[in-house]
Amino acid sequence: MSRFDSIKLIACDLDGTLLLNGAQRLQPETCKLIHRLRTEKGILFCAASGRQYANLRRLFEPIRDEIYYLCENGCLCYANDQRIYKETMDQNLARELIRDIMSTEGAEILISGENVHYLQPKDMSYYYHMRDVVRNDVTIVSDVLNIPEPYMKVSFYEKGGLHNVSRWQEKYAERCTVVPGQLEWLDMMPKGVNKASGLVHILNYLNIKPEECMAIGDNDNDREMLELTGIPAAVKSAKPEIREITAIETDTVEHLFEKILSA
Secondary structure, X not given: OOOOOOOOEEEEOOEOOOEOOOOOOOOOOHHHHHHHHHHHHOOEEEEXXXXXXXXXXXXXXXXXXXXXXEEHHHOEEEEOXXXXXXXXXXXXXXXXXXXXXXXXXXXXXXXXXXXXEEEOOOOHHHHHHHHHHOOOOEEEOOOHHHOOOOOOOEEEEEOOOOOOHHHHHHHHOOOEEEEEOOOOEEEEEEOOOOHHHHHHHHHHHHOOOHHHEEEEEOOHHHHHHHHHOOEEEEEOOOOHHHHOOOOEEEOOHHHHHHHHHHO
């Protein structure tokens, strides 16, 4: 009996895990492998990411209606193109974070709405990066303190890398979830919201137990999701402290999928 036989769903991080080395497109075979996992093994797939829903559907275009979506690091979850969970941040706290980010030199802000990300760029190259490279649905506003919907996730981007993560964690971690994403991103969500809390809603929707789920990740914002699931896995390029809590390592996610299919 293979250790993969109990898996009913795979929840996989994107940036740094499925998308390696800054890639913004999936490998040609990725969607085919995910489709085969469902049709040959009965294993469902969930994209578990800090990215927005529209961005993820574009990434997984060939199979976009076959998979599940954990978006915005757990603030928003979709199944069968229907929202099954949404979490918003305390508006006063969100505005405090926004003022702090906007006054931080070199930091560009990103506000997550349900269908669009709001920007107030200090440098227009940031807007073009988010629109044309990352391929988010984005809109520029004159004042991010006055967007037309509640705040979900408040993030900032520092080109070239984050400079002082500990400062933000020390100041805000008691009031909200503060986690670095990839090298240049810091995300802040409502307190207690993370990929594990979002995944629980998807698992409940599908009537799947956490021990019947594999999670794959690489970074701090994947930790709770990895600890929740029965088979935690990491790519070899993951942070050492993340690799320490996983049962499986793989050079690429696609190679792990091939092993599961051949088991």
